[in-house]
Amino acid sequence: MSSNYITAGIISVGLVVAAFVIRDGYMRPEHDANIANQSVAVADTKRVQNPVSGFEVEYPGPSAASLKKQADDFYWAEATVNDRSHIKFMVDTGASICVLTVKDADKLGIQWRDLPKDVKITTAGGVIFGSRVVLDEINISQVTIKSVDAVVLEGDLEQSLLGMSFLQKLREWRTTPQAIIIYQ
Numbered sequence: 001m002s003s004n005y006i007t008a009g010i011i012s013v014g015l016v017v018a019a020f021v022i023r024d025g026y027m028r029p030e031h032d033a034n035i036a037n038q039s040v041a042v043a044d045t046k047r048v049q050n051p052v053s054g055f056e057v058e059y060p061g062p063s064a065a066s067l068k069k070q071a072d073d074f075y076w077a078e079a080t081v082n083d084r085s086h087i088k089f090m091v092d093t094g095a096s097i098c099v100l101t102v103k104d105a106d107k108l109g110i111q112w113r114d115l116p117k118d119v120k121i122t123t124a125g126g127v128i129f130g131s132r133v134v135l136d137e138i139n140i141s142q143v144t145i146k147s148v149d150a151v152v153l154e155g156d157l158e159q160s161l162l163g164m165s166f167l168q169k170l171r172e173w174r175t176t177p178q179a180i181i182i183y184q
Contacts, residue, residue: 063184065141067091075180077162080139081108087160091180095163098135098150104160105133105152112152119151128155138166143184145169 067077075091085107105112115131130153137146149165172183
């Protein structure tokens with residue numbers, strides 16, 4: 001009789017551990033084939049059945065977005081900035097401010113050449129100077145943040161960065177093995 005209790009206990013513990021693993025998203029990314037490789041709009045439901053793997057996947061809900069980790073191991077966000085242009089940002093939690101490349105600033109119509117170059121940024125490649133700007137809004141999927149401080153950097157910056165000046169204005173943000181989930 002005690003052997004049956006031990007077996008039942010082991011099975012129960014195993015099921016609880018499996019439930020936590022599935023709930024918390026600790027599965028290999030290739031099992032999550034129904035999630036797009038870009039920022040995605042999210043469903044109102046908290047859990048959705050993945051037709052490929054059969055596992056349930058947590059979605060953040062309304063007023064939230066999922067910034068997917070890409071094959072290069074970076075998190076990326078497709079954003080509409082100032083209700084005008086689409087900008088692809090690399091999410092950089094180590095950057096205190098959002099950074100725009102010259103190309104993206106031009107695309108947004110920002111007259112950065114006329115602004116003082118009063119921001120000094122030290123990078124691995126040296127010191128770069130930039131101009132302060134305020135972006136009216138950054139919209140990613142169902143999340144819109146207004147009045148975001150940014151810098152336009154001259155130089156060889158290849159990619160605009162979504163830094164802490166955006167992330168700190170969110171209600172919450174958290175990371176999973178496959179994404180950064182942002183909440184307005």
